[in-house]
Amino acid sequence: MKISELSRTTGVPVASIKYFRRQGLLPAGRATAATLAEYGEEHVQRLRLIKALTTLGGLSIAATRDVLAAVDRSDSADSTLKAISYALPVPVAQAPAGDEEREAEAEAAAAADVAELIAAMDWRVPSTSPHVHGLTTALRELRRLDADYRLDRLAVYAELAKAVARLDLERAAAFDDSPALAEQAVVVLALSGPLLELLRRLAQEDQVRRRSPEEDPDAG
Amino acid sequence: MKISELSRTTGVPVASIKYFRRQGLLPAGRATAATLAEYGEEHVQRLRLIKALTTLGGLSIAATRDVLAAVDRSDSADSTLKAISYALPVPVAQAPAGDEEREAEAEAAAAADVAELIAAMDWRVPSTSPHVHGLTTALRELRRLDADYRLDRLAVYAELAKAVARLDLERAAAFDDSPALAEQAVVVLALSGPLLELLRRLAQEDQVRRRSPEEDPDAG
DNA sequence: CCAACTCGATACTGTCACTATCCAGTACTG
DNA sequence: CAGTACTGGATAGTGACAGTATCGAGTTGG
Known part of the structure; x- marks a missing residue:
């Protein structure tokens, strides 16, 4: 060709x-x-x-290269999954601080809560994980907006996230030992997020419409 | 100031x-x-x-302007929620077709499945919704990659998405009649996605690590 | 009075993901 | 076997985006 x-x-x-x-x-x-x-x-x-x-997946060219490199380097199934998991970029860059002191305080509080959540969920992730850091940053920002993200509220979302992750891994693992493992695993691990987001948005739209007084049920 | x-x-x-x-x-x-x-x-x-x-939230400046405009225009709680829901950009742009004929076929099949899923979930959304279109496109792309997204598999994710959306709306509605409704609703509707994604990634990392042979439990 | 600050307009910068052009080297076509 | 179309590789250019910098005219606190 x-x-x-x-x-x-x-x-x-x-x-x-x-x-x-x-x-x-x-x-x-x-x-x-x-x-x-x-x-x-x-x-x-x-x-x-x-x-x-x-x-x-919304990945940049650079991120895509990293992910594909993990696919091509794939030796064992587990190491491939791990490599992909870390090659995927974490949303949430750092937000610049305004007020030095108060910032550090808020950051520490968020970090402590994230640690507590992880413990409660029995998630075995290193405290150095970029995902942990990302969640900490996100939580700090959300709280600055006076959004009520207490631990128990977060935990409900965490349970749902856990269920999704379990589904994903089941699917990724189904390809174990197959030569197509790496590619399929990438699809599952990288694209499950966007797919879920789309479904969530659809469900959200439904919820919003149900609250509205019945008007033009089929107009955008 | x-x-x-x-x-x-x-x-x-x-x-x-x-x-x-x-x-x-x-x-x-x-x-x-x-x-x-x-x-x-x-x-x-x-x-x-x-x-x-x-x-x-990862919104562009233009998308942020639209969302904030919906916040400022807010009259009733329901109309505000609706406006925000539609102001949020849908991920997934269109993918260009390769093969004219086969494309149209795949698109139609995906559209039919999405419609069936929506019916099964009893979601009341217009078929013209950008979310419906986005999901259809996503499904077509995923299937082209030989990912096994049959309806029953999708439905499981859809149920989880529904649970998340319900949680979100409960929180957004809690601010009903408060002058801060619009701002809080924006936070909930626009930032719940990224937060869930972060939690999902964390849960995913945990799942991946549990499958790995125990090695350096605290190294990146 | 004057250095430091302000507004608003305009111009510039850097990154990203392509897209276009150029070149020398094939490969079918008649 | 000339002519045209196509190729890989290199380099340069494009358009969108999200700021950042500079400028001129006006204002203000010390």
Whole structure:
């Protein structure tokens, strides 16, 4: 398959395919001459995965590269899952502090609550995990907005998150020992979030509409 | 409060405050002279909200403006909730088609399944909802990757999403009739997603670690 | 009075994800 | 075997986005 065919079957412009190669997301084709290379089904599949991770998963090119690197490096199933889990970017950058002192205090309080939540959920994650840090930051910001995120309230959400994670891992593990494990695991671990978000938004829309006085039940 | 003070207490650079004003995210201060204006506590609060929506919620400046406009326009609680729900951007842009014919087919199949899911969940949303469209697109992409998203599997996630949405609305409704309703509703509706995602990632990390052979239980 | 600050407008910067152009080197076509 | 279309690789350019910097004219506290 020549690059133009690869482009046609995937719908990805030739220039973009070249770009993905330069960025290390896509392996080079098998060169048949100085200015000619042959692409195969694996390139088609990889392009689909790249598209799904970037558009659906919202990953940047750099994050996608890291995730795909974990896929390609995959040796054991467990280490692959772990690598992917850490290659996925954590939302929530740091928010700059205004007031030095009060900030440190709020941060410490949030950190303590996160630790307590993790203990209550019996989650075995290192305190250095980026996810722990992200949650701490998020909690601090939410509380600054006077949102009532007490521990017991958070815990309810945490239970639901746990249920989702369990479902995900069941699905990812179902591919154990299969050669397609890594790719399927990436799909499950990286795209389950956006999918859940879409479902949540739909459920949210339903809830909001149910509260509204019945008006135009089918107009946007 | 002068702009420099506003900047100091919120940690947002003066240039950025001016930028947010130009973009219509922040109301102007009360002008006391041709080149002087007075800012108040509401500006501090609004800046915090902007920061939370953009960094935590991941909203663009334009999306933030739309959401905040819905907040400011708020008349009844229900209409406010509805406006916010629709002002929030739906992830998942459209993916370009490769193969004309097969695409249309896959799209139709996904759309039918989404409709069936919505019926099964008794969700009352118009078929024109951007969330419905987003979910359809997502489902089509996932299936193209050979991910096994049959209806019954989706339904399990949908039930969890419903539970989350119910929790959210309960919290948003708790502010009914309060003057702070709109702001609190925005926080709940827009930031519950990122928070849940963080919790999910944490739960996912725990699940992955539990599957791993016990090694360095506290190293990143 | 004057240094320090303000407003508002405009211009600039850096990042990101592509997209376009160029070049020398094939590969079918008649 | 000339001509055209296509190729891989390198480099440069584009447009959107989110700020950041500079400027001129006006104001104010010491």
